[in-house]
Amino acid sequence: MIGKPSFRLKKNLSTYNLFQVIFLISAGLPVFLLIKGLRNVNFYSILVWGFSLFLLLYLFVLTLFKDKYLAYTLIIPAVSILFLVSIYPFVYSLRASFFAVSGINLRRTWPFIGLRNYISLFSDSLFWTVLIRTTEYLALAVTIELFAGLAMAILFSKVRRIFLSVFIIPMMIAPIVTGLLWKSMFNLENGFINKLLGYAGFSDVPWLTYKVLPIFSFLPQPYKHLAQNLNMTYGFFSILIPDIWQWTPLVALFLLAGIKSLPEKVFESAQMDGAGAWQTFRYITIPLLKPIITVTILIRMIDVLKVYEPIWAMFRTGIGVRTLNMQLTTYLFRTHDFGKGSALSIVVLLLVSIIITVFHRILYRRKETFHR
Template sequence: MGSQQLLRLILTLGIWIGVLAGAWGAVWSLLPPGPPAVLLSAAAFVALYLALMLRLGDAYLRFTLLIPAMALLLLVTVVPIAFLTYLAFFRVTILNFRSHWPFVGLENFVTVFRNDPLFLPTLVRTLELLVLGLLFQFGLGLGMALWLNRRVRFESLLATLILLPMMTNSIVVGMLWKHLLNFYNGLLNLLLGLVGVEGFPWLTTTPIEFIAALPAIGPWLVEHLNANYAFLSILVTNTWQWMPFMFLLLRAALRSLPAEPFEAARIDGATAWQTFWFLTLPLLKGVIGVVLLVRAIDILKTFGMIWALFGNATVTRVMPIHIYTVGIQSQDYSQGAVLSLLLAMVSVAVYWTFQRSFGRPVLARD
């Protein structure tokens, strides 16, 4: 691109941003804050954007096409993250929100680590849910994908049934399971009763007997690693909802693998186990990395399901629920901001770990 072209781009964009700012200022000085003002600004933005597209034409399309997405991302992710970081280093609560915000440096972080007795257990629980949830869902999903690795009858019906849980609102899933796992008249305990097994106290923090009975580590697991029925219920519900996702994607990947290597392995007399370990798994490595990462990210976002099952009970909290309770319900914005930043860091760390261990950037394309 020549310098003249660049100059034209900069000038046009400058004029355009000026007009937009003018329109925006006019709207906001005339109207009180609220939806009409926001919608009018948005309409002004769209109109000016279309005019700009027409004026600049094809030669600048690589820039103009990205403007709406960039504007949205800038306003609703970049600015809030900057604001979040700001909040974390100042002391802002509902009490002083409209007055002075004192700068406190790292004090908010220190408070979270020292004075928030719920923070560490919550973080541990979140990570434990991540690890165990992935393990359960991946294990069952892969097992089922290997089992149904062929055309089956009622293929499309199966697909519908498989899609239903993961397309269902997490709050509804949580509500439903809260009823199914009810001690007195939940379906699960009633069914167990039919075969003469006494029901389990699913939704309580009763320690799981056989884990608690383990020598030496049993009590420690109960004390520090949530070896109780409530956490198990969360795992069961999450696995019920998301194992089908693993199954769907792994089966799709399995069925698209080339047939020749498997043919060759069969001729060479490889056992089923050898074929799986030395052929299927390596061929699937990239796909496995992707599905694990997608699920890992999703588990870190878990809110509604646990919220519906247990509300903000302290013994079942995960990070998003803790953020909601501290930042929104107790209106301690700075503490909430610190927790948010820490959760974001965990997400990034999880992403990098997967990127490292699966060899190539799994969500990014070259």
């Protein structure tokens, strides 16, 4: 026979119902106040009251459901924040990309124009120039940082940690400060880099310009123009060097953590079999580090696509060094062509999604091969 509920259970149930009543009253109070003074309430007051209402309703939901649904109720805040900061802006930008939206009619009715923003974007030669420059910047920055970071990781795995703390200082500096720092060092007249080159017997280098590199200066004019379109200029390498200087230590930290986590027994077995240092590095260290290398490349590719502050600090919105992210802010904040800017943001999002999908498949495939 099932006995009667104990006194403790009855007490818990009464406390449970009391919490429900308190939360219902607390949730209803801001609604009442908001409706009563709706004419005198501004947007920020509505926002504060709405957040308070959501918080109180969420606490009420926590008391309403049993432990069986606790896991689902606990993720409500995370899902709500994700919706506010990710899903809603994406839907808003996607909708705006099909309309003629500018600073004039931003708060009015938007005329529907279909795919005209995308057609205008892809027919603009400046878009393809910026896309090529971003691709080159991405490939060179990530490749150099990977090899330099791998060399630093191998070096730091054999020396004292105090040297590592010195080399990670650049990644602690704000990107805007990095841009201003390198702009002063690249100064033609009194920059630190040109002074060092002068002491070594070299002439001053016009870093912060769009001049073609000397190796291409002897070419005829059509080829020289092609070299400039392919970003073989001082300005392009002026924005590339600060990124490599600042974020190579981050890559080294990732790879150093991977090297430290590798099993020592594998290297001891290779040494007993007579494998040399190069053979051990090529056939053991690199294959075991491939998952970490893949994740590191993915993180750096996404970061490079988002770069803005150093380039802006050095060149503002200079057309000769403009990347996709810079072009996006130009559409939104200089020309106020929000429809075309939204279309470009969707294109950038698709590019990032393709990169993530490709690297995820590569990583998943390698995991399957490793488990087999």
